[in-house]
Amino acid sequence: VGGLICLIAQALFGYFQQLGYSFEAASSATSMTMVFGGALATGLGLYDRLTKIGGAGAIIPITGFANSIVAPAMEYRKEGFVFGIGARMFTVAGPVLTYGFITSVLIGLILFYIS
8 A cells, every 4th residue: 555655656756747847846746745635535534444454554655644634633623623623633743743834834935035
């Protein structure tokens, strides 16, 4: 299962390069697409089935990272957007990820406006 996920990522990477993306842009687009796909699959309840079949092979790739972020939020969605999804989204992945996201977004915005 992990190999299949990586195969899909490699195919996406090749597709993005065929569209004319540079190596770095294709890498970034592939990562973003895989994270989105993992989050979407978790939201639709498909990723849980995949982890039952593939075990660690489904958890280790970047899609497993997306699953670890979205799964707690989906579990608490009945409590509302702020106290449910917003408050519980990063409980499993931890505050370190939250800090990393916020920092990378701020740095990206700064670099975007500087250049």
